[in-house]
Amino acid sequence: MGKCIEKMKYEIVLKNARFKESSDFILKNSEVVYYVEPGFKVFDRRLIGVPPIPIGVGNDYIMLTYVKPCYGAFVLKLPRDDEEVEKIKVGDKKYNEKHRKTRYK
Amino acid sequence: MRALLLLGCPEVPVQTGIALYIANKLKDEGFEVVAAGTPSAINLMRVADPKKAYIDSYIEIERCVDQMGEGKFDVDVSFGFIHKDSGIQYLATVAALSNGAPVAIVFGREAKELSNEVKEALDNCLVLWATAVHNPMELKKRIDEVARWASVLKR
Numbered sequence: 001m002g003k004c005i006e007k008m009k010y011e012i013v014l015k016n017a018r019f020k021e022s023s024d025f026i027l028k029n030s031e032v033v034y035y036v037e038p039g040f041k042v043f044d045r046r047l048i049g050v051p052p053i054p055i056g057v058g059n060d061y062i063m064l065t066y067v068k069p070c071y072g073a074f075v076l077k078l079p080r081d082d083e084e085v086e087k088i089k090v091g092d093k094k095y096n097e098k099h100r101k102t103r104y105k
Numbered sequence: 106m107r108a109l110l111l112l113g114c115p116e117v118p119v120q121t122g123i124a125l126y127i128a129n130k131l132k133d134e135g136f137e138v139v140a141a142g143t144p145s146a147i148n149l150m151r152v153a154d155p156k157k158a159y160i161d162s163y164i165e166i167e168r169c170v171d172q173m174g175e176g177k178f179d180v181d182v183s184f185g186f187i188h189k190d191s192g193i194q195y196l197a198t199v200a201a202l203s204n205g206a207p208v209a210i211v212f213g214r215e216a217k218e219l220s221n222e223v224k225e226a227l228d229n230c231l232v233l234w235a236t237a238v239h240n241p242m243e244l245k246k247r248i249d250e251v252a253r254w255a256s257v258l259k260r
Contacts, residue, residue: 018190038198039174046167046174050197050226067194069143069166070114 003043014075019049022065022073030056030063034092042084052095055088106135109180111199112142113192117213119241120186121149126245127184128159134255137161141169173202180205181258187223188213197226206257212237212244231257
C-alpha cells in the first residue's frame with residue numbers, strides 16, 4: 001500500500017477550483033508535466049478527473065489534483081518521492097501509447 | 106445486472122428523490138442497486154429507504170473508485186448525479202475504470218452548461234438534464250422518456 005497523502009507534509013496551492021483550472025495551474029507551475037488515465041494511483045489516492053490528468057513533477061515536489069465531491073478541485077504539492085515519480089512516468093508512457101495526443105506542454 | 110448511483114454533494118434537494126426514483130425503476134427491471142457517495146449523501150438515502158426497498162448496498166465514493174481501479178468491483182451501468190464540475194470528474198473516472206455504460210443525470214441551476222460539458226467529456230454517455238433545484242418533476246419527465254434502463258447497457 002502506498003504512503004498516505006493525508007499524513008504527508010503537503011501544501012494546498014489551489015482550492016475550490018474547477019478541474020480545468022487545477023489542470024491549467026499544474027501546467028503553468030510545474031517543471032515537467034506527465035499525463036495519466038483517470039483512476040491512476042499516486043501514493044494512496046486514485047486520481048479523479050476527465051482525461052488527460054496532469055501530474056506536475058519538479059526537483060522536490062509532485063503536484064496533483066485532488067477532487068472532493070462537495071468542494072471541487074484542490075491542487076496539492078507533495079514532497080517528491082523518486083519511486084512514485086518512476087510509476088508516474090510509466091503511467092504517462094501508457095497514456096501516450098493509448099492516445100498519442102493532447103500533450104500540451 | 107448491477108447499477109451504480111454515483112451521488113454528488115447532496116446540497117441540491119432533487120438529488121435524493123431522483124436517485125430513489127431511478128433506483129425504484131432499476132429494481133423493477135431486476136438490477137442490484139449500489140449507491141456511492143459522501144457520508145451525507147449516503148445517509149440521506151439510508152434515512153429515506155430504511156427497509157432497503159430501493160438500494161441494496163452503499164459504498165463511500167472514494168472506496169468505490171479504488172475498488173473499481175483494483176478490479177474488485179464493477180457494474181453494468183453507472184448513473185452520475187451532476188450539479189457541479191466535480192460530478193463530471195467522478196463520472197468520467199468511473200466511466201474509464203468500468204466496463205459498464207455511463208449515464209449522466211444533470212440538474213441544478215447550471216444544468217444546461219454542465220450537460221454540454223458532459224457531452225464533450227464522455228463518449229457514448231446518455232445525458233438527461235433539467236434545470237431542477239427543488240422541484241424534480243421536469244427531470245422526472247426526462248427520466249421517464251427512457252422506457253427501460255437495460256436498453257442503455259450496450260450503447
